Amino acid sequence: xxxxxxxxxxxxxxxxxxxxxxxxxxxxxxxxxxxxxxxxxxxxxxxxxxxxxxxxxxxxxxxxxxxxxxxxxxxxxxxxxxxxxxxxxxxxxxxxxxxxxxxxxxxxxxxxxxxxxxxxxxxxxxxxxxxxxxxxxxxxxxxxxxxxxxxxxxxxxxxxxxxxxxxxxxxxxxxxxxxxxxxxxxxxxxxxxxxxxxxxxxxxxxxxxxxxxxxxxxxxxxxxxxxxxxxxxxxxxxxxxxxxxxxxxxxxxxxxxxxxxxxxxxxxxxxxxxxxxxxxxxxxxxxx
Amino acid sequence: xxxxxxxxxxxxxxxxxxxxxxxxxxxxxxxxxxxxxxxxxxxxxxxxxxxxxxxxxxxxxxxxxxxxxxxxxxxxxxxxxxxxxxxxxxxxxxxxxxxxxxxxxxxxxxxxxxxxxxxxxxxxxxxxxxxxxxxxxxxxxxxxxxxxxxxxxxxxxxxxxxxxxxxxxxxxxxxxxxxxxxxxxxxxxxxxxxxxxxxxxxxxx
Numbered sequence: 079x080x081x082x083x084x085x086x087x088x089x090x091x092x093x094x095x096x097x098x099x100x101x102x103x104x105x106x107x108x109x110x111x112x113x114x115x116x117x118x119x120x121x122x123x124x125x126x127x128x129x130x131x132x133x134x135x136x137x138x139x140x141x142x143x144x145x146x147x148x149x150x151x152x153x154x155x156x157x158x159x160x161x162x163x164x165x166x167x168x169x170x171x172x173x174x175x176x177x178x179x180x181x182x183x184x185x186x187x188x189x190x191x192x193x194x195x196x197x198x199x200x201x202x203x204x205x206x207x208x209x210x211x212x213x214x215x216x217x218x219x220x221x222x223x224x225x226x227x228x229x230x231x232x233x234x235x236x237x238x239x240x241x242x243x244x245x246x247x248x249x250x251x252x253x254x255x256x257x258x259x260x261x262x263x264x265x266x267x268x269x270x271x272x273x274x275x276x277x278x279x280x281x282x283x284x285x286x287x288x289x290x291x292x293x294x295x296x297x298x299x300x301x302x303x304x305x306x307x308x309x310x311x312x313x314x315x316x317x318x319x320x321x322x323x324x325x326x327x328x329x330x331x332x333x334x335x336x337x338x339x340x341x342x343x344x345x346x347x348x349x350x351x352x353x354x355x356x357x358x359x360x361x362x363x364x365x366x
Numbered sequence: 367x368x369x370x371x372x373x374x375x376x377x378x379x380x381x382x383x384x385x386x387x388x389x390x391x392x393x394x395x396x397x398x399x400x401x402x403x404x405x406x407x408x409x410x411x412x413x414x415x416x417x418x419x420x421x422x423x424x425x426x427x428x429x430x431x432x433x434x435x436x437x438x439x440x441x442x443x444x445x446x447x448x449x450x451x452x453x454x455x456x457x458x459x460x461x462x463x464x465x466x467x468x469x470x471x472x473x474x475x476x477x478x479x480x481x482x483x484x485x486x487x488x489x490x491x492x493x494x495x496x497x498x499x500x501x502x503x504x505x506x507x508x509x510x511x512x513x514x515x516x517x518x519x520x521x522x523x524x525x526x527x528x529x530x531x532x533x534x535x536x537x538x539x540x541x542x543x544x545x546x547x548x549x550x551x552x553x554x555x556x557x558x559x560x561x562x563x564x565x566x567x568x569x570x571x
Contacts, residue, residue, distance in 0.1 A: 104407040104418070106555045107485040206549045216489050217530070218549065261370035261378045307486060307493070309409030309416025311376050333411050333486030341373030366371060 081148045082231040084197060087181065088143035089223040094212035094287075095201050096194075097133040103207055104332040110312065111213040112328050114287060114351035115192055118156035121244055122196035125153035125173045127236040132200030133210040135223070137193045141184035142223065144195075149178045150231065151198040151238040157190030157249060157352060171246055173238040190249030190352035199232040214287050215329040249352040253281065253359045255325070255342045257315060258366045262337035265305070266317070270297040274315075274323060274339060275363040282322075283355035287329040289316075290350045292359060296321025297339065307333045313342035315361070323361075325350060367435070369427040376418040377427055383413070384483055384495060389438040390415050391559060410484045410559045412493070445479070445562045448527065450518050452476075452567060454538035456506070460520060463503045471539060472567055474501070480525060480563040485555070490529035490547030492557035499523060509535035516542045518565065525565075527557075540565070 086093075096119060099112020113119035113136055123132050135142065141159055146152075151173045154161050161170050162183045168174045176182050184195055203210050203220045212219040223229075263271055279294030297317050310316070314326045316336045325342055327350070340361065342350070353359070367390070370378040381387050391410040394417065397403040403426070406419025420426055452472035454460075461468040480496035497520075505521045510533065513519070517528045519536030526536060529546035542565075546556050557563065 101406055101419070103489075104409045104416075105485060105559055106489060107487060107491050108489045207554065218489060258371065258373055261372045306412035306414075307484070308378060308411040308414040309407075309418070311372055311416070311418050313373055331486065332409060333484065338372070341376075343374060366374060 081178075082199065082202075082233070083147045084201070084229045084231055085145045085147065086142070086223050086225060086227040086229065087145055089225050089227070090137050090142035091140050092138040093142045093223040094136050094214070095133050095203055095220050095229070096136045096211045097209055098131050099211050099328060100207045100209035100218070104309065107216070107332050108207060108218065109213050109215050109329050109332060111209065111211040111219065113194065113211075114328055115156050115194065115348040117348050118192070118246065119194045119196070121246065122153045122155040122194040123200070125155070125239045125241065125244060126151040126196045126198045127234060127238040128196055128198065128200050129235055132196065132232070133203065134197075134201065135195040137184060137195065139191055140186045141193055142195070143181060143183045145179060145181050146176055146197065146231070147178060148231070150176050151234070152176050152182060153196050153238075154184050154193050155196075155244070155246060156192050156194045157187035159187050159193050160185035169243055172241060172243045191354055192351055197231055198234040198238060202230045202232040213329050215331060247349070249354070250349045250357060253349055253353045253357050254362055255346050255350060255359060256362045256364045257340035257342050259340045259363060260338075262305070263339050265299055265301040265337040266339050267298045267300045270299070271339065273297060274361050279323070279359040279361070281353045281355050281357045281359060285355065287327055289327055289330060290325040290353070292322050292324065294322065297323060299337070305335050305337050307335045310334045310338070311341060313344055313347055314338040315340045315342060327351065367430065369430055371423060371427070372416070372418075375420050375423060376416060377420060377423040379415045379417065379430060380413060385438070386435070387411070387413055387415060388483070388560070390435050392438045393435045411486070412483065445564050446556060447564050447566050448542045448544045449568045450476070450540045450542045450565045452540040454518065454540045456537040457539050460503055460537050460539055464501055475525070475539065476565050476567050480565075482557045482559050482561045482563065483524070484559050485557070487526075488529050488532060490555045490557065491526055492559075492561065492563075494525040494563055495523055497523065497525065503537050505535040506537060509533055513538065514541070516544070518542055
């Protein structure tokens with residue numbers, strides 16, 4: 079078994095194990111978690127012949143370096159970066175063969191934030207509530223990668239895909255997030271709703287897997303009393319006391335006591351996961 | 367009852383009391399168990415129930431507007447007993463808020479039957495109700511940076527037990543050795559919405 083494993087040589091700033099997450103337990107206070115850019119994670123799995131629910135690595139800005147103990151197929155997707163095997167450049171966004179003991183380096187992202195690294199067989203750490211995802215809010219799942227850690231790999235399910243380079247969306251230079259207003263838009267002044275949907279915000283460097291934080295004009299409340307805690311959804315635009323809207327991502331808390339002015343449409347969230355600090359954001363109000 | 371759309375596929379149903387939220391939650395669980403409701407998450411909270419992952423939220427909103435929600439059924443499940451030492455650092459502050467001597471806090475708290483209104487904050491953290499409203503207490507003015515696992519705490523109308531060490535602003539009245547969350551256990555959470563709870567004083571002296 080031990081030859082089906084990946085040694086972590088350079089963990090990078092923040093590299094976590096991610097799959098489709100653990101939805102269905104929100105009533106127990108368990109966040110959904112899972113890859114922040116599911117289309118990129120899914121593509122990486124398809125390129126190496128894994129099922130869509132196999133666990134992959136999600137890096138943050140500066141990539142990671144690993145050494146597989148057996149010969150594997152790998153694919154890096156999401157944020158574009160330089161990829162090398164034993165120092166030799168190989169393709170990003172395509173299946174690559176990495177011989178047993180070779181050094182796979184996934185370099186710093188040249189654009190975007192999160193690169194996904196799928197390995198044939200998938201990362202086979204012990205699942206928690208049916209998922210191998212690292213949840214940074216509640217601490218469920220494996221810890222973020224550390225230098226010297228060893229990750230078990232599963233048995234490859236099938237042959238890798240026969241493609242040269244798969245097409246992928248470029249990381250956003252401007253993030254347009256379509257939102258439907260509510261459920262608590264009436265807790266804000268009409269002016270606040272107008273400001274949210276007409277002014278430009280920017281991605282804050284304080285953003286993380288829990289939420290995309292923003293910098294920009296503060297939103298004023300019309301109702302200032304405390305909101306009793308209520309259930310929160312992925313993409314909820316919550317407004318904390320500082321008035322700066324914050325978009326909930328995969329590791330968001332399951333209940334919260336700050337009002338949600340609007341909800342970002344789910345198909346727009348992968349781009350939010352790839353938007354670097356400083357990227358301009360426009361919230362575009364749409365009908366449901 | 368008021369239904370508020372949430373994004374493309376969720377609905378927040380708002381009612382006017384915790385008891386109504388409990389009844390609505392029970393009714394929605396019954397409908398799901400009978401195959402009448404397809405939904406990914408049913409998340410009860412203080413005055414609301416969130417339904418997330420619906421195929422047709424508008425239709426469900428229309429249905430709910432026309433339907434009567436029966437009162438919540440009497441609690442069928444057994445009572446979970448949590449052994450507790452009433453030794454928290456905020457016991458005197460809570461006693462002052464309640465206007466009782468400190469040892470009365472333990473007597474009143476242990477004499478109350480609680481039920482889990484909803485969960486949140488952390489896996490396995492239940493918001494327990496049962497104390498009369500005159501025993502509401504404010505959060506601490508300055509939250510603690512680390513509250514130990516097993517701390518029994520009060521805030522507003524709620525009692526909670528910290529499943530793991532974390533920052534927190536609740537008033538600490540005691541400690542339990544019960545394991546609130548263990549993902550290798552089935553079920554992982556000792557407390558789920560609707561669970562009845564009693565705190566049983568233990569004496570290690």
